Amino acid sequence: MPMRVAFLAAECEPWAKTGGLADVVDALARALGRLDGDAIGTPVDVFLPRYRAVPDPVTVESATVLEVPDPRSPSGHSPVTVIDVPAGGYRLRLIDYPAAFDREGFYGDATGDYADNAWRFGLFCRAALEALRADDRPLDLLHLHDWHTGPAAIFRDGRYADDPVIGRAAILMTLHNLAYHGWTTRSSLPQLGLAPGDGIVPAGADGIDLLRAGIERAELVNTVSPGFAAEALTPAFGMGLDGTLREMGDRFVGILNGLDNAVWDPSADPDLAAPYSRANLAGKSTCRADLLTRVGFVSADPGPVIGMIGRLDPQKGFDLLSDAAPALLERGIRLIVQGSGDPALAGPFRALAAANPERVSLIERFDRAMARRIYAGADFFVMPSRFEPCGQGQMIALRYGTPPIVHRTGGLADTVIDETTSPGHGTGFSFQGATVDGLVGACETAVGLHRHGGPAWAGLLGRGMAVDFDWTTGSAPRYLDAYRRAIAIRARRRSAEDV
Numbered sequence: 001m002p003m004r005v006a007f008l009a010a011e012c013e014p015w016a017k018t019g020g021l022a023d024v025v026d027a028l029a030r031a032l033g034r035l036d037g038d039a040i041g042t043p044v045d046v047f048l049p050r051y052r053a054v055p056d057p058v059t060v061e062s063a064t065v066l067e068v069p070d071p072r073s074p075s076g077h078s079p080v081t082v083i084d085v086p087a088g089g090y091r092l093r094l095i096d097y098p099a100a101f102d103r104e105g106f107y108g109d110a111t112g113d114y115a116d117n118a119w120r121f122g123l124f125c126r127a128a129l130e131a132l133r134a135d136d137r138p139l140d141l142l143h144l145h146d147w148h149t150g151p152a153a154i155f156r157d158g159r160y161a162d163d164p165v166i167g168r169a170a171i172l173m174t175l176h177n178l179a180y181h182g183w184t185t186r187s188s189l190p191q192l193g194l195a196p197g198d199g200i201v202p203a204g205a206d207g208i209d210l211l212r213a214g215i216e217r218a219e220l221v222n223t224v225s226p227g228f229a230a231e232a233l234t235p236a237f238g239m240g241l242d243g244t245l246r247e248m249g250d251r252f253v254g255i256l257n258g259l260d261n262a263v264w265d266p267s268a269d270p271d272l273a274a275p276y277s278r279a280n281l282a283g284k285s286t287c288r289a290d291l292l293t294r295v296g297f298v299s300a301d302p303g304p305v306i307g308m309i310g311r312l313d314p315q316k317g318f319d320l321l322s323d324a325a326p327a328l329l330e331r332g333i334r335l336i337v338q339g340s341g342d343p344a345l346a347g348p349f350r351a352l353a354a355a356n357p358e359r360v361s362l363i364e365r366f367d368r369a370m371a372r373r374i375y376a377g378a379d380f381f382v383m384p385s386r387f388e389p390c391g392q393g394q395m396i397a398l399r400y401g402t403p404p405i406v407h408r409t410g411g412l413a414d415t416v417i418d419e420t421t422s423p424g425h426g427t428g429f430s431f432q433g434a435t436v437d438g439l440v441g442a443c444e445t446a447v448g449l450h451r452h453g454g455p456a457w458a459g460l461l462g463r464g465m466a467v468d469f470d471w472t473t474g475s476a477p478r479y480l481d482a483y484r485r486a487i488a489i490r491a492r493r494r495s496a497e498d499v
């Protein structure tokens with residue numbers, strides 16, 4: 001019997017994206033649908049809130065109104081619409097409840113997180129579980145992603161424990177980001193229909209950590225690279241969850257994210273000024289000239305250009321790059337930075353760009369096409385992340401022939417081979433310790449090799465472009481194994497409960 005799998009996630013490309021979570025949810029769901037054999041009953045269901053920014057789907061398979069338990073509703077239930085959309089390899093299931101999701105942001109606005117996030121994501125999880133029940137088909141596995149979906153684990157083991165569909169399902173929880181826990185204070189517990197001393201929240205507790213609650217209830221937990229899985233067990237990277245993760249023992253694993261080779265392909269990327277490939281790199285210089293012109297740099301200047309793209313979040317180390325910028329500019333390096341998020345992190349780049357308009361460019365927005373032009377047109381791509389569960393930019397940069405310069409941590413350490421320590425075998429450059437000096441040092445080395453050009457440089461580019469992170473051959477089968485394992489653990493636990 002093919003297994004039936006449902007994803008719950010707060011982001012999914014191209015419908016709703018702030019970061020890598022969205023790409024991974026979409027790419028993995030599609031890759032699972034493409035796997036040979038009938039291991040997975042396709043299509044995989046992907047549940048996503050219908051935020052205001054979600055584009056109207058062109059084709060709708062069905063729209064069903066369900067009465068969903070809602071602790072905030074006087075009747076105890078609210079009518080939530082589930083809109084099913086065929087999404088090229090999986091079934092997107094939008095949870096439509098305007099009071100919760102028809103808002104400017106996904107998680108908050110300029111003043112901070114929405115105060116009713118526990119209710120919003122609690123309702124999202126309940127609606128997804130109700131939709132799965134209404135399908136009236138056995139469900140084998142709930143694949144939960146990050147804290148927003150923690151409530152689904154709480155509900156499976158609480159209200160739905162005896163439900164034939166939900167109670168039976170195993171949970172795999174994937175940790176894309178340990179920094180956000182969905183901490184819900186004691187006074188907000190009613191938003192989830194929870195109360196201290198209810199058997200879920202201990203009597204004296206100050207609140208509930210939704211990510212931890214998900215981890216504790218999941219049969220299996222993974223994060224998105226083996227390197228970060230090892231780091232997350234330490235207090236320095238575990239963000240307060242290292243103890244909980246250590247207790248999971250071998251039920252906590254690392255599975256490296258893949259990259260969708262069809263989505264990220266410089267030989268067929270419509271946003272690029274010219275196509276290119278490993279065999280024919282000529283188009284890359286056209287892309288470089290196009291990028292430099294677009295940002296107002298002198299396009300004929302052969303001096304090195306470093307790109308950086310990401311969420312403006314302390315995790316990503318934008319501040320390290322802005323602090324390093326004076327030293328880099330002195331060495332003739334130019335910078336193109338794109339990001340959206342915390343405006344405070346953009347401030348220093350705004351000032352640098354104002355003072356050096358032909359040498360520093362800031363694109364302070366989320367711009368898919370421009371991002372692709374940076375991956376293709378820059379000479380290097382930098383990721384000085386303080387921690388990085390996996391990271392996608394470095395994989396794209398490798399594929400686009402733009403050697404990455406990364407802090408040697410988590411998934412960055414797993415995916416970039418440092419040319420300095422492995423000369424002739426490297427795919428990029430990495431530095432130990434998230435410091436300005438480390439970053440400047442690695443940039444200097446990288447730029448030195450670039451200046452020399454020749455076979456050493458060509459070899460570095462070629463090796464990077466040859467790395468294959470394809471989901472279908474690599475990571476998706478690993479997830480399939482994890483699903484099987486989680487299902488077996490669930491079955492064992494349930495039969496142990498029966499005796």
Ligand code: GLC
Pocket residue numbers: 019020021024176177224257388389390391392411
């Ligand atoms: C988060 C992590 C990033 C990872 C992505 C997808 O954004 O910070 O490292 O690549 O999730 O798993």
